Amino acid sequence: MADLAKIVALCKRRGFIFQSSDVYGGLSSVFDYGPMGAELKRNIKNAWWKSNIHDRSDIYGFDSAILMHPAVWKSSGHVDGFTDPLVDCKACKRRVRQDQLKNLKGSIGECPECNAKIDLKDTPPRMFNLMLKTFLGPVEESASVCYLRPETAQGMFVNFSNVLDSMHPKLPFGIAQIGKSFRNEVTVGNFIFRMREFEQMEIEYFVDPKEDEKIHQKWIEDRFNWYIELGINKDNLRKRAHEKDELAHYAKACTDIEYNFSFGWSELEGIANRQDFDLKEHVKGSGKDFSYFNEKTKEKFLPHIIEPSGGVDRSVLAFLFDAYKEEEVNLKPRVVLGLNKRLAPVKAAVLPLLKNRPEIVEMAKRITSDLKKHFYVVYDDTAAIGKLYRRQDEIGTPYCITVDVQSLEDKQVTIRERDTMKQQRISADNVLEYLTKEGGF
Ligand SMILES: [Zn+2]
Numbered sequence: 001m002a003d004l005a006k007i008v009a010l011c012k013r014r015g016f017i018f019q020s021s022d023v024y025g026g027l028s029s030v031f032d033y034g035p036m037g038a039e040l041k042r043n044i045k046n047a048w049w050k051s052n053i054h055d056r057s058d059i060y061g062f063d064s065a066i067l068m069h070p071a072v073w074k075s076s077g078h079v080d081g082f083t084d085p086l087v088d089c090k091a092c093k094r095r096v097r098q099d100q101l102k103n104l105k106g107s108i109g110e111c112p113e114c115n116a117k118i119d120l121k122d123t124p125p126r127m128f129n130l131m132l133k134t135f136l137g138p139v140e141e142s143a144s145v146c147y148l149r150p151e152t153a154q155g156m157f158v159n160f161s162n163v164l165d166s167m168h169p170k171l172p173f174g175i176a177q178i179g180k181s182f183r184n185e186v187t188v189g190n191f192i193f194r195m196r197e198f199e200q201m202e203i204e205y206f207v208d209p210k211e212d213e214k215i216h217q218k219w220i221e222d223r224f225n226w227y228i229e230l231g232i233n234k235d236n237l238r239k240r241a242h243e244k245d246e247l248a249h250y251a252k253a254c255t256d257i258e259y260n261f262s263f264g265w266s267e268l269e270g271i272a273n274r275q276d277f278d279l280k281e282h283v284k285g286s287g288k289d290f291s292y293f294n295e296k297t298k299e300k301f302l303p304h305i306i307e308p309s310g311g312v313d314r315s316v317l318a319f320l321f322d323a324y325k326e327e328e329v330n331l332k333p334r335v336v337l338g339l340n341k342r343l344a345p346v347k348a349a350v351l352p353l354l355k356n357r358p359e360i361v362e363m364a365k366r367i368t369s370d371l372k373k374h375f376y377v378v379y380d381d382t383a384a385i386g387k388l389y390r391r392q393d394e395i396g397t398p399y400c401i402t403v404d405v406q407s408l409e410d411k412q413v414t415i416r417e418r419d420t421m422k423q424q425r426i427s428a429d430n431v432l433e434y435l436t437k438e439g440g441f
Contacts, residue, residue: 002324003262007317008191010324010335014394016040017192029188029195036395037316039345039376041199044315045178047230047342048201052176059174059203060167064155066180067136067146072154075285076278078131082150084186085125091116097186098125132182132196148182153307155179156204157278160290171292171303172215174205178312190263192313199312206303208294209276212252216273216306220255223271223308227257227315231340232322236260250277257310259318268318269310276302319343323396329421337396338419341439346397347375348435351388353404355381363428364403367413371432375441393418398439401431 011017016037020030033041053061073079085098092114101109107120132148135141149155156175163175178201188194207215220239227237242254254272258265279290279302293300323339341347348371352364361381368379380388385402392400402414412425415434426434435441 001260001262002321002326004191007320007324010337010394011037011320014391016320029185030197031192031195031313036345040319040339040343041312041316043343043345044230044319045199045201045312048226048310049176049178051226052174052203058169058172059176059205060163060169062156062159062163062175062177063179064152064159064177066149066182068149068155068158070145070147071285072158072282073131073147073150075281076154076157077281078147078150079129082131083127083129086128086186087118087120087125088123089114089116089118090123095128095186100187128186130183130185132184150183151181151309152177152179152200152202153204153278153309156202157305158282158286160206160279160282161288164292171294172205172207172211174203176201176203178202190261190266192317193261193263193266195313200309201312201315202307202309205306205308206292207306209301209304212273212275212304212306216253216271219306219308220257220271223269223310224257227259227268227318230319230343231338232259232318236318236322238265240265248272250274259314259321261317261321266314267311268314269308271306271308274305274307276304278305279303334390334393336393336418339396341398341441344396344398345376346378346392346395347439347441348377348399348401349388349392349397350377350379350401350403351385352381353385353402357405359408360403360405363407364401367401367403367428367431371435374432374436389416399435403428 014036015034018032018034019026020032021027049061053059086095087098087101088095089111092111094113096112100112101118102112103110109118110116111118131150134146134148135144136146137144156177178199180197181200182197185194185196188196205219224237224239228234236259238258240256240258247254252273252275254270256267257269259268283290290302291300292303319339323337325336325338327334327336350364350368352360354360365379368377371377389400398418400416407413407428411428413428413431414423414425416423
């Protein structure tokens with residue numbers, strides 16, 4: 001398995017991910033997606049949107065605002081309960097999470113940063129809310145406080161009636177969205193695994209309470225298989241059901257899908273049975289009726305919610321880890337990203353063997369623009385062919401198409417496949433058909 005440092009280096013070298021504001025020394029645990037990372041991330045989100053919304057007829061896409069009425073976060077429990085107990089270390093002046101003190105016995109533990117002794121009797125833990133606060137309007141006063149959402153879910157819960165009244169779905173049905181969320185985490189790290197600004201892919205699936213357990217199990221299977229279908233090695237993925245004492249107070253059950261990163265098994269997605277907690281709290285907070293009427297049985301009730309909630313950035317990291325390979329080819333090392341072809345940032349690269357021969361360049365550019373009508377293809381003549389191949393291998397480009405002197409005469413090009421490095425000559429006119437068939441683009 002690749003170690004994290006190699007993935008981070010590849011991401012910088014090949015334009016996937018950069019430290020935010022790095023010319024100013026960087027902003028801790030915030031990252032920017034570069035040209036290749038933006039494509040990879042978009043392809044992952046598109047695959048999720050297709051399989052959960054467009055391929056089904058029971059889930060609607062959604063796109064709620066990041067800013068919401070502060071009362072939402074009161075009802076959801078985030079204002080009072082979304083907190084970590086923190087302790088100040090007098091020695092190194094850092095603020096650390098109480099549960100991360102080392103060798104905690106009774107009230108005495110050690111600072112995880114500097115190992116100094118901390119006595120909780122002298123420095124009692126203080127509750128610290130993880131929501132990022134901002135102010136709406138020109139006056140910075142408590143009446144104008146707003147939060148950057150810590151999850152996308154609430155935007156869908158509070159719109160339950162709007163979707164019900166405008167789309168008229170029957171249970172079970174879902175609302176799904178992809179969007180940014182923010183948490184002022186004290187402990188961040190492992191590259192893009194835990195960040196303060198991150199992106200979620202969440203589905204709120206509303207069910208009849210009598211069917212919740214069966215549907216929950218189905219979602220666990222479906223979401224697990226989604227990662228496998230997109231190329232994650234089954235041995236690196238597992239399901240882990242939460243223990244009773246680990247469950248959030250509103251959840252009846254929750255299963256995480258975890259990936260075996262170099263830093264240990266870690267959560268990519270949680271699939272929770274939230275029961276009617278969320279709708280019930282918003283009924284209480286807003287005074288509005290969120291109930292569903294079953295016309296067949298004439299029953300009126302609050303639907304229960306099954307929530308598959310995944311992290312986009314964590315998925316990006318898992319797909320990168322899983323695809324990263326180092327090989328030896330002709331006694332030279334080769335790094336290749338064996339990404340699923342659907343996820344690969346660039347589907348094909350067109351490379352002229354000689355960039356000082358105008359006829360070759362022209363033919364290569366013509367092939368590029370023809371292919372571009374169908375999928376993302378790049379033209380590259382900025383290095384010798386060996387270097388260009390290496391660059392595309394590290395990006396995970398499934399196919400390279402090379403135009404050479406011979407091509408001018410026989411109108412054929414060389415297609416090289418990423419994983420096998422097999423090369424074959426085919427007619428330039430058949431390149432699109434070949435890529436569509438072999439690549440499935
Ligand atoms: Zn310390």
